[in-house]
Amino acid sequence: MSRNILFLSKTINSNVRRLCTTPTPVQKAEKLVLIDVNDKTGYGTLSMNRLPVNSLNVELFNALSDAYDEMEKNKSRGVILTSTSPKIFSAGLDINDLYSGDSKSWSELWDASQEAFLKIYDASFPSAAAINGHAIGGGCFFSMICDYRAMVKGYQIGLNEIQVGIALPKVLVMIMGKLLPRRHAEISLTQGTLYSPEQASKINLVDDVVVDKAEAIIKCEAFLNKFRKIPMDAVNTTKRTIRREEIDYIRNNKQKDIDDFVKAVESVEAQNTIKMYYQALKNKK
Numbered sequence: 001m002s003r004n005i006l007f008l009s010k011t012i013n014s015n016v017r018r019l020c021t022t023p024t025p026v027q028k029a030e031k032l033v034l035i036d037v038n039d040k041t042g043y044g045t046l047s048m049n050r051l052p053v054n055s056l057n058v059e060l061f062n063a064l065s066d067a068y069d070e071m072e073k074n075k076s077r078g079v080i081l082t083s084t085s086p087k088i089f090s091a092g093l094d095i096n097d098l099y100s101g102d103s104k105s106w107s108e109l110w111d112a113s114q115e116a117f118l119k120i121y122d123a124s125f126p127s128a129a130a131i132n133g134h135a136i137g138g139g140c141f142f143s144m145i146c147d148y149r150a151m152v153k154g155y156q157i158g159l160n161e162i163q164v165g166i167a168l169p170k171v172l173v174m175i176m177g178k179l180l181p182r183r184h185a186e187i188s189l190t191q192g193t194l195y196s197p198e199q200a201s202k203i204n205l206v207d208d209v210v211v212d213k214a215e216a217i218i219k220c221e222a223f224l225n226k227f228r229k230i231p232m233d234a235v236n237t238t239k240r241t242i243r244r245e246e247i248d249y250i251r252n253n254k255q256k257d258i259d260d261f262v263k264a265v266e267s268v269e270a271q272n273t274i275k276m277y278y279q280a281l282k283n284k285k
């Protein structure tokens with residue numbers, strides 16, 4: 001069974017294409033999240049496909065949410081979250097949207113990010129991130145809400161929002177505070193530190209450091225295999241107990257959380273920093 005070739009199958013929604021083994025090739029997938037279900041294991045590989053850097057915008061968040069809905073509907077045994085880019089898992093929130101948006105568009109952006117967050121963090125199956133490149137800002141965060149992370153050597157990972165001038169949203173602080181030892185969480189959040197995979201593994205930000213994407217996928221599959229003999233209801237009840245605080249916070253404070261994000265982004269200081277950051281990115285070459 002060839003799992004590396006994209007095949008035409010029914011379009012699940014406007015932004016998600018399921019890859020399966022029906023033998024009708026298509027030239028190029030244009031969907032924002034590609035879904036490849038391994039019929040043998042029942043695991044779905046979801047590949048973010050908003051090139052060049054998988055910057056997160058409303059459409060990519062929605063495509064991730066739709067892909068998770070599809071996995072739920074098909075009673076998936078687990079998801080591997082990765083990217084089609086050869087060197088970038090995700091470069092975080094789309095700086096263009098932060099730079100040129102307004103309170104309405106930032107509200108819509110955060111609303112979509114909350115939905116995608118809940119789909120992944122409260123899924124009824126485990127998710128493993130095969131971090132095949134840089135995972136920065138929101139990109140790092142989306143790997144953090146998976147159940148496991150394997151990262152390829154030679155790239156960087158971290159929550160650098162503070163360097164972009166954005167005060168850290170509450171849920172990011174809550175989850176970073178639980179994942180990392182307290183002192184590292186504090187330094188990382190207030191300084192926006194980016195880590196090598198080796199450094200990240202020392203502070204629990206990633207679980208395994210690997211040489212390439214293929215090894216990352218193998219590690220993710222091995223992690224998901226650990227759940228095969230455990231009743232998933234028991235796993236999910238336990239996981240929801242562990243994750244209840246963050247999930248309840250978003251469910252019960254959705255609008256406040258959106259307002260907090262908009263307030264953080266629209267402040268004069270944040271806008272000045274975002275502008276400088278945007279220009280530095282554009283002038284890089």
Ligand SMILES: CCCCC/C=C\CCC/C=C/CC(=O)SCCNC(=O)CCNC(=O)[C@H](O)C(C)(C)COP(=O)(O)OP(=O)(O)OC[C@H]1O[C@@H](n2cnc3c(N)ncnc32)[C@H](O)[C@@H]1OP(=O)(O)O
Pocket residue numbers: 052053055088090091092093094095096113114117134136137138139141160161164166169171172250257281282284
């Ligand atoms: C309760 C709800 C919770 C849900 C939360 C969800 C998300 C949490 C988000 C919280 C807030 C997050 C804030 C952020 O994420 S801000 C973004 C932080 N990201 C960055 O700082 C990364 C910036 N980019 C880079 O450092 C580099 O581009 C790179 C990723 C290391 C790749 O470097 P390189 O390979 O050299 O490529 P280029 O730099 O030349 O980039 C190619 C191309 O892409 C553009 N680009 C890069 N990053 C972004 C971006 N984040 N947004 C938009 N566009 C980006 C870059 O400008 C180049 O474009 P051009 O070819 O047109 O010049």
